[in-house]
Amino acid sequence: MTSRRPYLIRALYDWVLDNDLTPHLLVAADAPGVDVPRQFVTDDGKITINVSPGAVRGLALDNQLISFSARFSGASYNVAVPPGAVLALYARENGEGMLFGEVEETETASEETFAGRERKSEATESDGDGGDDTPTRKKHPHLKVVK
Known part of the structure; x- marks a missing residue:
């Protein structure tokens, strides 16, 4: 059975944008397949990323991988995150969104x-x-x- 997480991520992302809010992903940076700039990972192994259209380029919210290019402290970085490593997607302005909980092993x-x-x-x-x-x-x- 396919995971529902990538579908929920896409739906929540659209909902946040439709309400003129700023979507953020909370990612388990230590999960398998995650490629994020390590210097921005917190001590508890998480990273929060602004994924609004103005903050990222080439955003692909696919079933197997979320990928995009973003700038971190002025340096461009290609980010890759399996949907199972997304712990939450929420709006920065009001915190509304969805907490997914634990890392989901997809393969x-x-x-x-x-x-x-x-x-x-x-x-x-x-x-x-x-x-x-x-x-x-x-x-x-x-x-x-x-x-």
Whole structure:
């Protein structure tokens, strides 16, 4: 069964923006697959990130990974966060949003193996091989907020 967390994150993100508020993510920085600037991680292993359209570039709220580019103390950084590592999404102005709780493990070892084969399959597809029988994941549409 797929996790509901990435769907809730997208819905809450849209809700916060629709109410002219500033969306922030609270992330467990020590969770597997999280790539954030370590100097901004708190002593308890968390980082809060402003993900408003004016603060980030190229925001992708996908089912497997949330990714974007943001500036931290003037330096650009590419951020990658699995949705399972998001502990909360809330509006800075009033704190309204949703607390997700503990880190959610989204992939098992067998799923990671399948994902590795899938990346290999994508590489051979670009070579024009076409004879690969490896199943590929369905592409989901990407939603972007345009103002």
